[in-house]
Amino acid sequence: MSSNSDLEKNPNADRAEWMGVLARAHAQSLAKCFDTISDPPDFRWLRQPEVGAVMTRGRAGGTGQMFSVGEMSVTRCAITMESLPDVVGHAYVQGRDIEKAKAAAICDALLQTSRRDEIWAKVIEPLRSEEKERHLKSRRKAGATKVDFFTMVRAES
Amino acid sequence: MTHIATGFSQPVFGAQSAFRSIMEAFSFPGRIVEVQGPQEAPTGWPSSLAAACLTLLDNDVSIWLDKEDPETIRYLNFHAGCRITSQPNEADFAIILDPESAPFQQFKIGTDKYPDRSATLLVACQSLSKGPVIEISGPGIKGKRRIEPMLEVASFWAAWATNNALYPLGFDVCLFTGNLALALPRSVSAHTLEV
Numbered sequence: 001m002s003s004n005s006d007l008e009k010n011p012n013a014d015r016a017e018w019m020g021v022l023a024r025a026h027a028q029s030l031a032k033c034f035d036t037i038s039d040p041p042d043f044r045w046l047r048q049p050e051v052g053a054v055m056t057r058g059r060a061g062g063t064g065q066m067f068s069v070g071e072m073s074v075t076r077c078a079i080t081m082e083s084l085p086d087v088v089g090h091a092y093v094q095g096r097d098i099e100k101a102k103a104a105a106i107c108d109a110l111l112q113t114s115r116r117d118e119i120w121a122k123v124i125e126p127l128r129s130e131e132k133e134r135h136l137k138s139r140r141k142a143g144a145t146k147v148d149f150f151t152m153v154r155a156e157s
Numbered sequence: 158m159t160h161i162a163t164g165f166s167q168p169v170f171g172a173q174s175a176f177r178s179i180m181e182a183f184s185f186p187g188r189i190v191e192v193q194g195p196q197e198a199p200t201g202w203p204s205s206l207a208a209a210c211l212t213l214l215d216n217d218v219s220i221w222l223d224k225e226d227p228e229t230i231r232y233l234n235f236h237a238g239c240r241i242t243s244q245p246n247e248a249d250f251a252i253i254l255d256p257e258s259a260p261f262q263q264f265k266i267g268t269d270k271y272p273d274r275s276a277t278l279l280v281a282c283q284s285l286s287k288g289p290v291i292e293i294s295g296p297g298i299k300g301k302r303r304i305e306p307m308l309e310v311a312s313f314w315a316a317w318a319t320n321n322a323l324y325p326l327g328f329d330v331c332l333f334t335g336n337l338a339l340a341l342p343r344s345v346s347a348h349t350l351e352v
Contacts, residue, residue, distance in 0.1 A: 007166070044163070045163065046159070046161055046163055046164075046235065047164065047168075048166070048168075050168070080160055080161065085159055085160040085161075088161065088235070
């Protein structure tokens, strides 16, 4: 995603990347990584977790007409930390897992503070490599069924 | 910097209940209705005003503030996502904490074709029952009704007479104090009573 030129111009590209990683992560993996954070901060809800649906859109082959792919469920919430009230952590994550949204919002808040490197190493990096692994696996699975069509040259003259 | 005040604990039910109250207030001008507000509100705001903002404002409207402090702007951005404008004549809603010095002549009054394209003024008021006695009449009021909001006769009610004369154009006002609200749609005509 970060290779997208629009995102590179975007001053929030960095945040967009970690928000994306958190949004796509599996709930259990995020929970496991989140548990490794030492002393998670005290927080309060600015927006309680709520489950909704968003319409995903795409273009055939990435270039065709825009069309609606389908709806997906999304959970969102927002928190702020007791110690740093001007930092707001947002989460818009895939699925209906409220705990996942909470963990993602806290990570987003911490990533905006001086604890960025710690969170990046403990949460974002492992989730990102897991996501890469997942993609690779599905690509391999699809690749194994690939059929090459070819035609024998007919010996005609 | 301070915390952003939280919104309704149950956004859907909170907004529905507040909407019902505000609709009642506008249907029965001068009636004092109770508005269930959120637990917190920006500094200096009545909770009913916060409830009205959370209910009525969204990213389609632009707001004019008579006191542009960062806390209020953060609050409105977070909860409503609305645009803040510095021009009273562009605003769909105005949040007025000090009604004595608001530029009442500058708000949108709609057009002959679209009288609904006018401003709604959300005004914080010291009290709804300790001000000068005003007699109001108009649609939604059986006969006459007396109200006593804490508003200056010379500034607010003078501007109101001008506004009422513009009918069907004009702006609408909703007054807030504590957890109470009182609405003055543009159709209301008001007279000061000598006490």
